[in-house]
Amino acid sequence: MITVNYFGNIAEAAQSDSETLEYNTLSLAELLDLLDSKYAIGKFPFQVAVNRKIVSKQQILSLSDSDEIALLPPFAGG
Amino acid sequence: MITVNYFGNIAEAAQSDSETLEYNTLSLAELLDLLDSKYAIGKFPFQVAVNRKIVSKQQILSLSDSDEIALLPPFAGG
Amino acid sequence: MKKVFIEGAISSEFIADSIAKHQSKHSIGAHNIFLGQVRADQVEDQKVVAIEYTAYEEMANEKLHEIRESAFEKFDLTCLHIYHSLGTVKVGEICIFVFVSSKRRKQVYEATEYLVNQVKEHVPIFGKEILDNAEHQWKVNS
């Protein structure tokens, strides 16, 4: 099971702060495709963090249930 | 009569914040010579303000009793 | 890990307390403080009345730690503090407080500017601007 955390307008689109997907492993590209088909997240600007580090959306990365994944809209601190 | 205001270590040397000299007019050069002979102010770094504006000590300037004269050691605000 | 996030607006009393706490540090000669205040920006025919802040706190705390370390490397500082609001901050209230102290004044302005910019660019904080018709839009830092 893979848990994804949502923030800002992406949490709004997903109507949730966090979601658990029924996969044991999944590539980053597959995850983003899946979420785009569910929530049309492709229309938002966002970055992906894996284990609290920003990764490129194009990176070839295999995700598993120990990974902490987050979709981050543009930062607005300050 | 010409009034001179002293500040900082010059006030300390003159043992006074202000002094009235028995002259009706006096050149700036004469004033500085007079004060150096009284208080040895020549050994201190200082600027002269006439009517609240800094003037060069070399400026040829005739002072009269309507002028506000001040001897200002280095500034130390802040 | 130093505490950064504060629930709601940052009060002027909190700022005063932080300043007072530094009066026992007799090597400090200069403080610089940046405060961000929520502005009543015009959005079409509406106005911003508040911002609701959320953060990805675990990642934010890691990033803030890195930012602190880098500031101590770049600048000659005695101490530095960063505070940011979570939750609702109304127009006119303070949402970020950056506080830099040093022996001498020379570097404090630049250090504060660096810290504020780093927080804005690299710390995952999100802001929902609430408009006076109760609609909202998502803030994006410029």
Next chain:
Amino acid sequence: MKKVFIEGAISSEFIADSIAKHQSKHSIGAHNIFLGQVRADQVEDQKVVAIEYTAYEEMANEKLHEIRESAFEKFDLTCLHIYHSLGTVKVGEICIFVFVSSKRRKQVYEATEYLVNQVKEHVPIFGKEILDNAEHQWKVNS
């Protein structure tokens, strides 16, 4: 003419009040504050315990007025305040408080730095550093 000189140290409560007063100005997005704190500098085998400030107030107020005007010309500011102590300020206490506010943050750091430097260079304020053996020396800005 705005009041600049304050008898004795500038308290953290005074600073908090100044900040709180700006919360009704909803066009302000950024504040920058500089505070100068009296340092326990070593002077041979003695330490500074306080500074006694005096000023040529009439000229200082004229200069401060010019400095304010020039800052408003150079920078895009909503408001600015300058306060300086007269009389005794002990080590750890605050002797200068410069407070700049603007719609956006970009220029506030530089504006504060400009103001502090202008005050140090051009305003006739004098400081007698009191040492712990009760002797003194006259402060000179570097």
